[in-house]
Amino acid sequence: MAKYIFVMGGVLSSLGKGIATASIGLLLKSMGYKVVLQKFDPYLNVDPGTMSPFQHGEVFVTDDGAETDLDLGHYERFVDQALSRASSCSAGQVYESVITNERKGIYLGKTVQVIPHVTDEIKRRITAQAEGNDFVISEIGGTVGDIEGLPFLEAIRQLHLDLGNENTLNILLTYVPYIKTAGELKTKPSQHSTYKLREIGIQPDILLCRSEKPFEDEIYAKISLFTNVRKENVINALDVNCVYEIPMNYQKANLPEIICQHFNMKSCPIDLSHWQEFLDNRENSEGTVKIAVCGKYVRHQDAYKSIVEALYHAAARLKKKIIITWVDTERIFDNGDLDKELSGIDCILIPGGFGIRGIDGKIAIAKYARTKNIPLLGICLGMQVMAVEFARNVCKMEQAHSTEFVEDSPDPVIHLMEKQLYRKLTGGSMRLGAYTCKLSEGSLAHKAYDTLEISERHRHRYEFNNDYRQRLMDAGLCLSGVSDDNLLVEILEYPANDFYIGVQFHPEFKSRPHRPHPLFVGLLRAAIKA
Numbered sequence: 001m002a003k004y005i006f007v008m009g010g011v012l013s014s015l016g017k018g019i020a021t022a023s024i025g026l027l028l029k030s031m032g033y034k035v036v037l038q039k040f041d042p043y044l045n046v047d048p049g050t051m052s053p054f055q056h057g058e059v060f061v062t063d064d065g066a067e068t069d070l071d072l073g074h075y076e077r078f079v080d081q082a083l084s085r086a087s088s089c090s091a092g093q094v095y096e097s098v099i100t101n102e103r104k105g106i107y108l109g110k111t112v113q114v115i116p117h118v119t120d121e122i123k124r125r126i127t128a129q130a131e132g133n134d135f136v137i138s139e140i141g142g143t144v145g146d147i148e149g150l151p152f153l154e155a156i157r158q159l160h161l162d163l164g165n166e167n168t169l170n171i172l173l174t175y176v177p178y179i180k181t182a183g184e185l186k187t188k189p190s191q192h193s194t195y196k197l198r199e200i201g202i203q204p205d206i207l208l209c210r211s212e213k214p215f216e217d218e219i220y221a222k223i224s225l226f227t228n229v230r231k232e233n234v235i236n237a238l239d240v241n242c243v244y245e246i247p248m249n250y251q252k253a254n255l256p257e258i259i260c261q262h263f264n265m266k267s268c269p270i271d272l273s274h275w276q277e278f279l280d281n282r283e284n285s286e287g288t289v290k291i292a293v294c295g296k297y298v299r300h301q302d303a304y305k306s307i308v309e310a311l312y313h314a315a316a317r318l319k320k321k322i323i324i325t326w327v328d329t330e331r332i333f334d335n336g337d338l339d340k341e342l343s344g345i346d347c348i349l350i351p352g353g354f355g356i357r358g359i360d361g362k363i364a365i366a367k368y369a370r371t372k373n374i375p376l377l378g379i380c381l382g383m384q385v386m387a388v389e390f391a392r393n394v395c396k397m398e399q400a401h402s403t404e405f406v407e408d409s410p411d412p413v414i415h416l417m418e419k420q421l422y423r424k425l426t427g428g429s430m431r432l433g434a435y436t437c438k439l440s441e442g443s444l445a446h447k448a449y450d451t452l453e454i455s456e457r458h459r460h461r462y463e464f465n466n467d468y469r470q471r472l473m474d475a476g477l478c479l480s481g482v483s484d485d486n487l488l489v490e491i492l493e494y495p496a497n498d499f500y501i502g503v504q505f506h507p508e509f510k511s512r513p514h515r516p517h518p519l520f521v522g523l524l525r526a527a528i529k530a
């Protein structure tokens with residue numbers, strides 16, 4: 001039978017529950033256990049895909065095409081395993097199921113209530129992925145005390161009662177602030193969050209206490225006394241320079257053993273040498289590589305979380321320190337401005353996006369990179385912009401555009417493929433999730449990937465217009481990646497340049513610290529001319 005671990009948060013948000021959950025997953029997986037991670041979000045949105053990146057950060061996409069919270073990105077990067085739609089659940093989805101059941105008459109006319117109907121649906125989703133796994137690790141979004149979170153915490157309380165202490169474990173992540181004027185670490189907020197959790201009927205088994213200063217012995221004792229958590233289960237989760245250090249820190253704090261002991265399971269040796277190698281490379285980097293990331297959400301860098309991580313992974317592989325300059329494409333540049341804006345830059349990345357804001361800036365940047373032979377990676381909208389720029393400035397179709405922005409463009413090089421066979425996934429008209437792509441032999445993409453068939457994740461509506469394939473190719477563009485059936489252009493590149501690649505998919509989702517994505521490594525390698 002699978003064991004259940006619940007990760008909850010107290011005191012305040014942004015303490016890194018996602019990273020904590022991901023780290024626990026990595027440690028248990030490294031012991032040889034089968035784990036699955038899932039995130040429960042108390043907000044009422046049914047579809048995280050429609051939430052603003054300005055507020056919520058990146059939308060992470062799974063292989064099976066679910067649009068999810070960015071924490072799933074942490075889970076996949078740490079645990080190095082593809083998760084599915086079942087690993088992401090919002091309160092909105094729970095309520096939607098309950099109301100659909102009610103409409104179908106499944107509750108036989110009973111009064112439909114939070115307890116038991118909503119909590120039963122949450123319990124069903126928590127336990128749905130248990131089969132074949134040793135550990136089901138569930139993170140509950142939000143902070144203890146939030147009204148929205150109550151049904152989730154109630155479901156956890158009930159599961160503890162249903163399954164017993166030996167099958168469930170509650171972890172609370174809290175914050176122990178250092179108050180400068182008192183010169184002390186303060187434990188009261190952690191005590192209060194624990195009281196709040198106990199009011200609901202949940203006693204935490206482990207406290208992960210974030211702090212900027214290390215705990216003295218008496219702090220452990222005090223927290224333990226007031227929270228009713230065994231002293232050795234109070235763990236000081238000190239601030240780190242790099243989130244990838246956290247699994248090792250938990251390992252040093254004995255967390256994997258504490259978890260195994262609780263469940264009466266065997267604690268096995270953990271080998272994190274591949275992680276250590278990544279950290280060492282990062283630490284011992286020599287020289288820098290400067291990249292301009294040119295998008296419209298640049299003031300909200302969580303919107304590009306996976307891209308930033310993928311850049312760190314690739315830079316560590318090359319033992320370089322990456323310096324990211326964020327360029328806001330909403331300002332429309334002329335060439336003079338771009339010279340200033342991009343001075344000293346070694347390479348450029350144009351990420352994905354939706355909507356017309358910043359489009360002209362992106363087109364100008366694509367032209368700048370192409371004409372000056374600056375290595376460029378265009379992702380999704382970035383790739384579409386590269387096609388538009390090439391059609392306009394090389395093929396002389398001055399009004400070429402994507403029909404996302406100009407519906408009646410005379411040269412719609414990017415458009416909607418109405419009868420596309422691929423639009424079969426739910427979620428309306430988006431192409432979502434993993435698709436196979438075939439690469440052309442000898443292309444830049446082939447060299448980077450070192451294989452002729454890849455699988456990458458998509459999230460977009462618009463596609464390269466096949467009517468323009470020949471004209472763009474005649475002008476020197478190489479369409480180096482196509483779908484299995486050759487109906488869709490997935491990669492374009494300009495072989496005259498050192499590295500000028502646009503991809504219709506999102507390579508950033510598959511980058512791992514110890515296995516950086518080949519396109520990111522390729523981009524940075526071209527940038528440093530290695």
Ligand code: GLN
Nearest residue numbers: 352353380381460461462
């Ligand atoms: N807006 C574009 C489309 O829908 C690109 C989407 C993206 O970059 N993820 O096709």
